[in-house]
Amino acid sequence: MPHIEVDGQQIEVDEDGFLITIDNWNEGVAHYFMKEEGIEELTEEHWKLINYLRDYFFQFGIAPMIRKLCKESGFNLKKVYQLFPSGPAKGACKLAGLPKPTGCV
Amino acid sequence: MKPQDLGKPTEQFCQLNKLQPLPPPYDQPGMEPDFKPLKDSWKEGYCATLDGFVGNELLKRPTTKEAEDEMIKKFLSGMEKLLSADTNRNWIQPLMLSFEYCAKCNTCSEACHIFESSGGMEIYRPIFRSEVLRKMYLKHKQGGGLLTRFMGGNIDINIESIMRLGELVYRCNLCRRCAQTCPLGLDNGLMTKEIRKIFSMEMGIAPLALHEGGTVKQLATGSSTGITKAAFLDMIEFMEDDLEEYTGKKYKVPIDKKGADIMLIHNAGEFMAWPDNPLAFVILFEEAGLNWTMCSDDLIGYDNVNYGVWYDDAQARKIGAAQKAAAKKLGVKRIIQGECGHAHRAAMVSMDRISVDDHIPNESCFPLMLDILKNRKFEIDPSRNNFPVTIHDPCNYVRSMGIVKPQREIIKMIVPAGQFREMTPHGVNNYCCGGGSGFAIMNSFNFEDFRNKIASRKKFEQIIAAFPDTIENPDIIKYVCAPCSNCKGAIRDILEYYQATEKFNVQYDGLIELIINAMTKFDKPFLHFLRDEEDQF
Numbered sequence: 001m002p003h004i005e006v007d008g009q010q011i012e013v014d015e016d017g018f019l020i021t022i023d024n025w026n027e028g029v030a031h032y033f034m035k036e037e038g039i040e041e042l043t044e045e046h047w048k049l050i051n052y053l054r055d056y057f058f059q060f061g062i063a064p065m066i067r068k069l070c071k072e073s074g075f076n077l078k079k080v081y082q083l084f085p086s087g088p089a090k091g092a093c094k095l096a097g098l099p100k101p102t103g104c105v
Numbered sequence: 106m107k108p109q110d111l112g113k114p115t116e117q118f119c120q121l122n123k124l125q126p127l128p129p130p131y132d133q134p135g136m137e138p139d140f141k142p143l144k145d146s147w148k149e150g151y152c153a154t155l156d157g158f159v160g161n162e163l164l165k166r167p168t169t170k171e172a173e174d175e176m177i178k179k180f181l182s183g184m185e186k187l188l189s190a191d192t193n194r195n196w197i198q199p200l201m202l203s204f205e206y207c208a209k210c211n212t213c214s215e216a217c218h219i220f221e222s223s224g225g226m227e228i229y230r231p232i233f234r235s236e237v238l239r240k241m242y243l244k245h246k247q248g249g250g251l252l253t254r255f256m257g258g259n260i261d262i263n264i265e266s267i268m269r270l271g272e273l274v275y276r277c278n279l280c281r282r283c284a285q286t287c288p289l290g291l292d293n294g295l296m297t298k299e300i301r302k303i304f305s306m307e308m309g310i311a312p313l314a315l316h317e318g319g320t321v322k323q324l325a326t327g328s329s330t331g332i333t334k335a336a337f338l339d340m341i342e343f344m345e346d347d348l349e350e351y352t353g354k355k356y357k358v359p360i361d362k363k364g365a366d367i368m369l370i371h372n373a374g375e376f377m378a379w380p381d382n383p384l385a386f387v388i389l390f391e392e393a394g395l396n397w398t399m400c401s402d403d404l405i406g407y408d409n410v411n412y413g414v415w416y417d418d419a420q421a422r423k424i425g426a427a428q429k430a431a432a433k434k435l436g437v438k439r440i441i442q443g444e445c446g447h448a449h450r451a452a453m454v455s456m457d458r459i460s461v462d463d464h465i466p467n468e469s470c471f472p473l474m475l476d477i478l479k480n481r482k483f484e485i486d487p488s489r490n491n492f493p494v495t496i497h498d499p500c501n502y503v504r505s506m507g508i509v510k511p512q513r514e515i516i517k518m519i520v521p522a523g524q525f526r527e528m529t530p531h532g533v534n535n536y537c538c539g540g541g542s543g544f545a546i547m548n549s550f551n552f553e554d555f556r557n558k559i560a561s562r563k564k565f566e567q568i569i570a571a572f573p574d575t576i577e578n579p580d581i582i583k584y585v586c587a588p589c590s591n592c593k594g595a596i597r598d599i600l601e602y603y604q605a606t607e608k609f610n611v612q613y614d615g616l617i618e619l620i621i622n623a624m625t626k627f628d629k630p631f632l633h634f635l636r637d638e639e640d641q642f
Binding site for chain 2: 076
């Protein structure tokens with residue numbers, strides 16, 4: 001399994017760079033992935049989405065429906081793509097430490 | 106490049122360099138992205154020595170001689186079990202027919218979209234992997250003597266041939282177009298699936314998306330997406346609010362209604378990726394006044410997928426049995442499968458063979474949708490779908506189950522005359538979307554390249570060719586109706602990969618969304634690409 005190095009710590013990721021376990025997440029991880037995403041700085045808007053995703057994941061064990069994410073955050077999909085250029089799944093979820101989505105999605 | 110050479114130690118068994126050309130405007134240079142380069146870590150750790158693609162994460166290159174010997178031993182015992190009536194009771198008959206009677210006429214090759222799209226790559230011939238199995242079995246059973254070699258057992262059973270075969274079984278969509286054309290009625294798609302079973306059931310090797318992130322997850326949480334009962338109920342609540350906002354009407358989604366006439370079951374990926382699809386079902390069924398329900402039982406009432414049918418009988422049986430048990434528990438009269446091709450076939454065809462308990466009538470949504478439209482209590486206006494429309498035929502319920510006409514009769518009722526055009530070929534002679542047998546969800550390493558550039562190439566070509574008059578005009582919407590979750594995923598990916606939506610306004614979605622879009626009682630359009638920006642999400 002590949003690893004990423006965040007603040008001197010080795011963290012396991014899958015082949016697409018998603019964390020293997022959400023427990024290894026910290027803010028440093030989000031900052032690490034931010035560079036890959038081409039995001040210059042994590043603003044309050046980024047954190048709003050990241051925190052929402054994490055809260056939902058801890059409650060339900062999966063990422064929320066994209067539409068729900070948009071509605072609850074007040075950002076439309078276009079705005080989500082502006083914040084996370086790879087989109088809600090490959091971008092926002094990855095920064096939030098969620099595992100790669102599975103199933104026919 | 107012959108089956109008997111598969112064990113020879115070359116760096117890469119074959120190289121793809123002359124893919125079939127795409128039609129205009131994709132015949133111009135720069136219109137098709139290049140292959141992603143192969144990483145050294147993939148070459149070292151996995152099997153990149155077949156065709157330069159890697160898709161099977163658990164097919165790891167052994168690092169010691171002992172591990173290598175162990176892998177070969179397991180493969181051989183798996184092969185023996187596969188070809189024995191005691192251990193492969195459900196499938197031995199069709200397997201042996203195809204194993205023993207192939208005349209190697211190669212008629213099937215001409216029918217295979219992967220063979221054709223690859224520019225005629227030998228290893229993708231439908232009979233290639235079957236022939237490897239034949240040779241290996243003969244060699245294993247009779248040793249490597251002169252007579253065996255003469256009879257066809259001239260192959261090296263070594264780590265290289267086994268690893269390459271483990272990737273090669275994931276170069277076939279199991280679409281069974283080859284079986285349809287075979288003059289002897291033999292099924293090389295079935296052969297491929299059976300060889301996958303050696304790797305999965307005996308060696309514990311399968312793509313993660315199918316196994317850990319697929320059947321294992323479905324049995325643990327209720328869905329391959331990981332949707333638990335609590336998450337499912339949360340989604341339904343959200344969908345009810347969403348529907349009210351769109352329609353101005355309060356729809357109550359019936360959940361766990363005991364004794365309902367119909368239990369509707371979707372591919373749970375729809376809730377996550379295409380929620381308009383289950384929403385459209387709610388509108389149609391409620392407007393038709395059906396006595397229906399969805400099921401929230403987490404073992405397994407709200408996800409109709411069964412990835413086990415692609416690679417592992419044991420997983421398939423457990424999932425199929427749980428789905429039937431959930432419906433039995435609710436006491437419904439019949440199950441209706443939503444717009445998911447592989448679930449249609451898994452539940453209605455495969456389960457008849459491998460899980461015989463708890464029989465319950467299991468039907469397709471398409472004839473029901475047609476009945477609803479024919480006896481409708483609501484108005485429809487086809488001019489609300491006034492753009493060119495083509496339809497993709499999912500292999501699993503079209504070729505394998507013969508459900509061809511209902512979709513077309515529906516389209517004729519909801520799309521203006523002259524706007525519908527068939528793909529060439531279509532119906533039972535259709536080509537696979539390229540996502541079949543798990544490919545739509547296999548995204549590790551550079552497997553996406555194989556899917557988008559080779560497996561889905563024929564479908565992309567067909568889509569472009571269905572709109573010769575309008576393809577280059579981005580002001581005209583072109584709609585690819587893809588009534589299957591898996592096909593939708595593969596088609597979404599090619600439209601994005603070739604930038605067909607961005608450049609040429611080619612849109613896609615299912616069939617039921619088109620029906621709802623044609624209903625006059627709603628002011629706003631239902632199709633997402635027709636909505637105002639503020640109504641998009």
